[in-house]
Amino acid sequence: MNGAPALVPLPYSPDQVAARLGSDWQPTLRSAHRWMILARTLDARMQALQRQGRVGFYGAATGQEAVNVAAGLASRPEDWVYPGLREQLVALVRGHPLVTYAHHLFADNLDPGRGRNMPCHPTAQEVRYVSMSSVIGTQIDHAVGTAFALRHRHEPGAVLAFFGDGATSSNDFHAALNFGAVWGAPVVFCCTNNQWAISVPVTHQTAAPSLAAKAAEYGLPGRQVDGTDFVAVFAEVRAALEQARSGGGPTLLEFVLYRMTAHSSSDDPTRYQPKDWAARAVAHDPVARLEEWLGRNRLLDADQRAAVAAECESAVRDAVEAAEATIPPVPASLTEDVYASGSTGWTD
Amino acid sequence: MTELTLVQAVNRGLAEAMRADPNVVLLGEDIGLNGGVFRATEGLYKEFGEQRVIDTPLSETGIVGTAIGMALNGLTPIAEIQFMDFIYPAFDQIVSELAKFRYRSGGQFPCHVVIRTPYGGGIKGGLYHSQSTEAYFCHTAGLKVVVPSTPADAKGLLLTAVHDEDPVVFLEPKRIYRAVTGEVPDGDHRVPFGKARLVREGTDVSLFAYGAMVPPTVEAAEALAKDGIQAEVVDPRTLVPLDEAAILASVEKTGRAVVVHEAARFCGFGAEIAALLAEKAFYSLKSPIARVTGYDTPFPYALENLYLPNADTIAHAARAAVQAA
């Protein structure tokens, strides 16, 4: 057999990692590893539950963990996050309880979004993670507006706006990057280029040389980043947030990564992906790359790895159990929150 | 009290809101130095500066989309769409996002944006500077839809919109921006949503009209009075929420209803009023409900006067309703 491509190792010495992550780089990496394993565990469990009909839908982010964890760890509490389809992990890393997210996935009575959105569309207001719609791209303008408001009120903080490669073709991408640039708003545009928009490969999405190159259209800096390299993503997100906070305006970061699962539970990628896609993706598995590096540098042994996995398994199991034990949203909630309660002038 | 035109009243309302709260910002096209193409924001750029009266790039998507983000983070943005005909690039943001944010987030991310836009015909604007498409917005749960017809209501409803908690589509009848003047209370004057205005009392037939259709409807009522027909004129002022009680009470009294709007008839707002009357005032009706509206065509340029309802066509329908029973 000509075999699958070998795992691409992270190219850093410990000193180089320290230079990028700062003096507390070891706990940062351990924490990152734990979050990634949790995400993997959750993705695997939820995909299984979806097949069993216990949740209605699931959109995995397998392969995108490095970006989500890095964004969660590199951002500060005062920052805001506008997610795309696959950034739920950012909310968890920023402190949204796993069990609350499970309530959302099961659309039960304790879902902060009251069971109204499809799974994977959580609301996590307490960590400034904004509710999303399924409409591709719309959140990018919202991020710019929020960034404008932060600056307008002289508040600290910046905004992370996430979206996929497909979303770069949306109206909102164009409007938001243009407005963000003209206003010099404190926002970081984070494009997770997983190389697919459902069945459309990124090479058919645009004729641009790269997605990062699109920044030039708006007079903005744009950088391509290896999105399966936690260290690189962390450093880039932190630097771009810093620039945004200090009045330096927006940056477009393109995280190149690999969608390692189907688009969602409703999708069959064998219809359109080349046969070697999965193998290529595995060679860039962000979790395996980080684990390999940690192992090579004696920061993670098999026992520690097993302990993390067990801990994550039980956390996910507990969360799922709690959610499955919760009643569905109360029927009255169906007509609530359309307008503010007690809003002026209702006569019926 | 100050005597103002409708557009001046809008301007005063905006200034009032901005003085009262530094979190109120305006954004739109040509609203800064130029004062808006209808001058609704005249003088505001000078008073409040370019960080609060923001001339945006030419993108309605961007205007409404960023306004939403501002609202989520504590500002009260008032977006101007230069003409209602140009609101469609923002339709996605209004319908998919603005209207649904509160609901989908379980109430955690309410989104209070006011979108002002001049609407309606009669200014020789052809297909794209004349439309009256309030029905699209009324059909979307989560939006409030407001249409003033007098200067006092323009200011009062605008200030209510600014202090409301929900998204408001605020439609300004540009045809009567300068054609109507009236006394407008100074200061923080507010007109509640969901309360119709009884424009003229009558006993024989109820005429329902809003926005730029109110003046010709009143004119029709005056003409009818000369023939001994006492027409009541009711302006709902806010289409969502709708003052159903006032509409029902009027028809319970007169037994006859004529609904007037300049928008096309089919699935227009008049259909909602007609349905309300059929459902809840059926036994009070003496004659069929009539609608006097624009035709089910795009809005024409050269022949716009033949497209729009006017006092004669309204009076004609009212007479027919009275003569029918």
Place this chain on the structure above:
Amino acid sequence: MDAASPDASASARAGIPAGAGLGPDRILAAYRLMVLSRTTDERCLALQRQGRIGFYAPLLGQEAAQVGCALALTAEDWVFPAYRELAVALARGVPLKSIIDQLIGNSADLTKGRQMPNHFGFREFRFVTASSPIGTQITQAVGAAMAAQRRREAVVTVPFFGDGATSSNDFHAGLNFAGVFRTPTIFFCQNNQWAISLPRDKQTRSKTLAEKAEAYGFPGVVVDGTDLNAVYRAVVQARARAVQGDGPTLIEAQVYRLGPHSTSDDPKRYRTDAEVAEWKARDPLARLRADLAVAGQLDDAADQKVWEEARAEVAAAIEAGERSPPMPPESIFEDVFATLTPRLEAEREEFRALGRGTEGGP
């Protein structure tokens, strides 16, 4: 779609064999078109003030860009204009009378009085009826190019738009599709430095508009839009690329809107006289006239004659246009659908019964 080619092409009107370069004779013909356009603008601004037409958007200052571009196209190419492309229409051979009829909205108007002035459309000249919403024609032009591609026609489609339109949704979608499908499209952006009151530098932070093309994977070029020949050459080049299958080009013609945005606009509110004067010194007409004079192609007497002919042509077209009767009232029900629907028929009946559109009717 009909493939019949219009006979009176731009080149024909200008007396140019299609495909040839813009030589001395053609430049003179181009100058005549520019003078005709300028004269029409000036007369129409006056007509609007007199209430004889309802609205007008002049193209003062953009004549060389429009004529230079139009003359580089063939009769088979498709033009997707905005509302300012009167000189493009003239250069494609549209009779001035047809344009004036549209401005008046009379019964001879090919768009049947349905649109505001300046929103022309001339199917025969593959000059697609404009709408007011900014930018929408850009995606449409790309679609027309995709259709031409399928039929392997050697034509290009040309959307015309302004600096403001580069912020529109359709600009983004249109250029992206064109890049992906490598369509034969020339995106012709007249950067007249203003989108009503918004100056170019507040529209976008990019240094030029042309460089936006790179985000879509094809070339963008900046050209001095007051230089007739420079525009012509840029379009000829882009056209050659497109018909060879090498894909689209974005051309940014840098010009200046010397007049108001439209008759509803007062530019004194937002720009200085000094700025206007600076650009007035680069008036494309004066520039071309000077070039022609230096070349010994146009003396004062000949120039005077060009202007007099233009004035006479405009006056005659207006006179004829104002003599045409208005649109028949019941025409408002036509062309909504291919045939009159029962609902519209009923509404027309109601309209008749009311006597609308008749002497003394409501």
